[in-house]
Amino acid sequence: MRRYMSGRRARLWRGLCLAATLTFAVHPGVGSAAAEASYPVKSITMIVPFAAGGPTDVVARIVADSMSVTLGQPIIIENVVGSGGTTAVIRAKRSPPDGYTVVMGHMGTHGAAVALNPHLAYDPMRDFEPIGLVTNMPVLILARKRLDANTLGEFIELMRSRGESLNMAHAGVGSVSYATCLLLNSIVGTRPRMTAFQGTAPAMTALVEGRVDYMCDQAASVVPQIAAGTVKAYAVGTASRNLVLPDVPTSIEAGTAAFQASAWNALFVPKGTPKPVIASLNSALGKALDDDTVRSQLLRLGSEIPAPPERTPQSLAELVKSEIAKWTAAIRPANSEN
């Protein structure tokens, strides 16, 4: 009888141990207060949905350097390219919700992509926890240096007269460059040829080399090119001129007020990530955005740095919701024309 009881107990004990091990293996760190309290205990991967050297990548590397000092662990940047940034976001969505995979999303991946892809395999609001807004960055209308138009007005004339022969560069359906130039094309009423790249870094190389005619890109890639005189900048899509590009007119000044385009970058983690982990990441991000070196690096790229009230997860959740609504209204009609 004694032997029978102890055998049963032993089996029960083995069963409980196995269940506990499986729970831990499926969601390491999740549900474990000790793991959350000591977060992070190993390196963090920050997924960048576009090619190295582009605006998203540059912004990610600047804040990751500072955040890794605060968090006491390396942050490894992983460029996961393809499908206008959506491949990377799907990968992030499927990662364990433990704070060790973070994605640098933006106005395209977590806003316009919803309108651009009717079968998008993620929902920016349902599948992600917002960490915080990183930057706001104006979008500019750019052309190759030798294109036969020197002002936005002349360029729009050119688009109207022979838009079908122009070649527009973009970073894939879901990207900022695609969504914002789609808006421009629909304002003008033209359908150019389009060439997709894995980010605006390779698209910019093609523009500088004259292999494509125009694109819409975030200020970060543009500032050094404008300074070097390798591309033309017709207008910036914000209400006022950018501090580091004082000679570039706004779209309002240049006569096309309907082109309003500003992009933001923000950090997200998969849904289900524990609150204390989100709080640690948010506070490391806030510390980065208050750091003088980080601020001057971001400002030099034409970024605007969000003020503390705009940096909360709640404020980012509201931004994502309003941006999905805004770009859905702007893009669905433009997309159906193309």
Ligand code: ASP
């Ligand atoms: N900003 C992206 C990049 O970093 C491209 C895009 O969204 O247009 O390359």
